[in-house]
Amino acid sequence: DQQVKQNSPSLSVQEGRISILNCDYTNSMFDYFLWYKKYPAEGPTFLISISSIKDKNEDGRFTVFLNKSAKHLSLHIVPSQPGDSAVYFCAASIINDMRFGAGTRLTVKP
């Protein structure tokens, strides 16, 4: 059972524009949500997170939005840069039990 879903396997964006990556979850008990970024031949690296008591968290070019009623979160990257090209994983956790989505491959074209 996929408790965390990323329905878009890929996304292509022009450099300088906004990238929006989406994620849905099914378990209302999740209390912490994260985005990880993965380059080829490397492990995922933590990018940004949000607690379930918030609806927005911003870190530089990256903003995560959480809509608990819709069980939906999104990652906005503004402006997108070619170096942002990677696979982005959405994750949701209850304490240490973390579940990942299947990932979205973002390509930022120069």
Add this chain to the structure above:
Amino acid sequence: DAGVIQSPRHEVTEMGQEVTLRCKPISGHNSLFWYRQTMMRGLELLIYFNNNVPIDDSGMPEDRFSAKMPNASFSTLKIQPSEPRDSAVYFCASSLVRLPGEQYFGPGTRLTVT
């Protein structure tokens, strides 16, 4: 800090053979996780340990898979016997339990079973 260390980085083996993947977590971290990444299912949590004790192994696909953490600085994931469908990238990650979710991943082991 060297980060999470995994070995080997690549493993090619024949069906039926035993495979052992190794992980050294970040010093001081008290939680360790094993994940498997496939094209079809993305990143799946296989098992995680807190303070060397297995907490949840419900993600371990079959009895052919086993994991141990004999001490705070070492863990193994063993597959015996291996099958072609086990081919995937296996990641180890570690964290401090007081920081929910922020796990640090190793570079992964790419396993190919022929």
